[in-house]
Amino acid sequence: MSTSDALIVNKTAVPKEFNKIARRYDMATGLSQGYQADLHRSAAYLNLKGHEQVLDLCCGTGKSTLAVLPFITTGKVTGVDNSEEMLQVAREKFATEISSGMLTLELQDAMQLTFAEGSFDAIFMAYGLRNMPDYDRCLAQLYTKLKPGGRLVIHDYSLADGWFAKPYWWVLGNVFIVPISYLTTGEANIFNYLIKSVQNFLTPKVLEAKMAATGFKQVSSHAQPTWRAPILRTFVGVK
Numbered sequence: 001m002s003t004s005d006a007l008i009v010n011k012t013a014v015p016k017e018f019n020k021i022a023r024r025y026d027m028a029t030g031l032s033q034g035y036q037a038d039l040h041r042s043a044a045y046l047n048l049k050g051h052e053q054v055l056d057l058c059c060g061t062g063k064s065t066l067a068v069l070p071f072i073t074t075g076k077v078t079g080v081d082n083s084e085e086m087l088q089v090a091r092e093k094f095a096t097e098i099s100s101g102m103l104t105l106e107l108q109d110a111m112q113l114t115f116a117e118g119s120f121d122a123i124f125m126a127y128g129l130r131n132m133p134d135y136d137r138c139l140a141q142l143y144t145k146l147k148p149g150g151r152l153v154i155h156d157y158s159l160a161d162g163w164f165a166k167p168y169w170w171v172l173g174n175v176f177i178v179p180i181s182y183l184t185t186g187e188a189n190i191f192n193y194l195i196k197s198v199q200n201f202l203t204p205k206v207l208e209a210k211m212a213a214t215g216f217k218q219v220s221s222h223a224q225p226t227w228r229a230p231i232l233r234t235f236v237g238v239k
């Protein structure tokens with residue numbers, strides 16, 4: 001079995017693979033045109049007023065955190081990731097926000113969060129759910145961690161129905177993402193895993209249905225108005 005197939009079977013090993021590319025992650029994603037702008041567009045769906053407690057789940061090196069922080073004034077962002085090396089890059093980047101108390105970063109498994117029920121007004125999960133070994137269990141847990149009226153925003157690759165998205169992703173992944181990321185990071189496993197995990201992930205309709213089945217109301221999904229429209233979505237649900 002290839003390493004990327006092994007990661008699909010055992011997703012708990014994914015954060016260790018991210019440890020290997022942590023110092024090059026920002027450079028690799030920076031080559032992907034519009035990566036940060038897409039995150040900012042999704043974070044806007046959190047509808048934050050500024051005072052909220054926000055969980056940025058699977059925050060990595062903090063690119064998603066950077067998209068949430070501008071919406072916060074008196075509130076606080078908690079970033080969680082299970083890759084120590086990715087978190088270390090985020091810690092260096094956000095030293096000011098951490099020392100002011102606006103941001104804390106914690107090493108935790110997203111499937112076994114230690115926060116009390118109803119801890120957060122909003123949860124942002126960017127490129128995270130796809131890496132979870134059990135999507136239903138993860139969504140159920142996120143539901144409990146939100147306050148009533150709290151909002152979940154999931155930003156992830158989700159291939160649209162129809163004939164176009166699958167071959168589009170195959171070409172993007174195998175012709176551009178894997179070779180360019182290998183040149184940038186010296187690693188291929190995590191990027192081969194990325195391609196396969198997206199191919200295996202939920203379509204927009206199926207994820208929306210799962211969110212509704214979990215109890216989320218006003219569930220909606222939004223294609224990014226960019227070249228990623230067929231492959232990248234923002235999912236929104238309210239507790």
Ligand SMILES: C[S@@+](CC[C@H](N)C(=O)[O-])C[C@H]1O[C@@H](n2cnc3c(N)ncnc32)[C@H](O)[C@@H]1O
Pocket residue numbers: 011012014015016018039057058059060061062063064080081082083086108109110111125126127128131132
């Ligand atoms: C593609 S990165 C996304 C990082 C960031 N949200 C962004 O938008 O750039 C995925 C992150 O999920 C983290 N991750 C994967 N499985 C996890 C788990 N079970 N618990 C916590 N973090 C996890 C990885 O360590 C990695 O940092």
